Amino acid sequence: MYRSCYIFWAIFVWFSITGGESKRQIVYNTIECSIKGKVFSKVDCQLYSRLAMNLAVTIGEQKADKMVVVCDVKFTYKDRQKITRIRNLNLEVCQMRKVTERRSVLGMYYNALRRSAVNFPKKCPFEKNTTLIVNRLHFGWQEIPQYLPDSNYSFVGKIYANKELGMELKLTGGYYDISNYSIYTKPLI
Structure with missing residues (x-):
């Protein structure tokens, strides 16, 4: 009797925590990256x-004194044909270690990068022949404003090092309500 009661409560608590509540989450559909200059070798x-x-970038034969990611994001809302654009959002990779307390789009990106950066150096410049790794970059649902409407997005990030375009990253996806979280966290690799 005791064991069946325990199992019932365990299943009830699990469903009430995971299954009953949907959360808004940033979902990735496609990713594409390409080298655009001589700064990065791979x-x-x-x-x-x-x-x-996941993202791995190898710096080539010269140091990268300053690395800046310039982001352009286009949101297309599902319930109406309205398009919102955010242009020239600049992320300085050397400033990534700074902790931001305020909730903002820029702070959201910095927090996600800080969690995912594997072997980033403590200070700039980035040495030559170094591989920088971002592992399992994701945005927590707590960081994302939950009041935004469902939308699809396209993201273009251009990474500049030493004031020269080094690579381009393109993402497509959406901002959706997710009720079955485990389906989306299942590895694709």
Whole structure:
């Protein structure tokens, strides 16, 4: 009797925590990256799951004094044909270690990068022949404003090093309500 009661409560608690509540989440559909200059010698990007991605960038034969990611995002809302664009959102990779307390789009990107950066140096410049790895980059649902409407997005990030375009990263996906979280976290690799 005691064991069946325990199992019932365990299943009830599990369903009430995971199954009953949907959360808004950033979902990835496609990813594409390409080298655009001589700064980087190798680039590899792939989706780890529908909610996380991996990125590995190898710096070539010269130091990267300053690395800046310039982002352009286009949101297309599902319930109406309205399009919102965010242009020239600049992320300085050397400033990534700074902790931001305020909730903002920029802070959301920095927090996600800080969690996912594997072997980033403590200070700039980035040494030559170094591979920088971002492992399982994802955005937590707590960081994302939950009041935004469902939308599809396209993201283009251009990474500049030493004021020269080094690579381009393109993502497509959406911002959706997810009720079955486990389907989206399942590895694709």
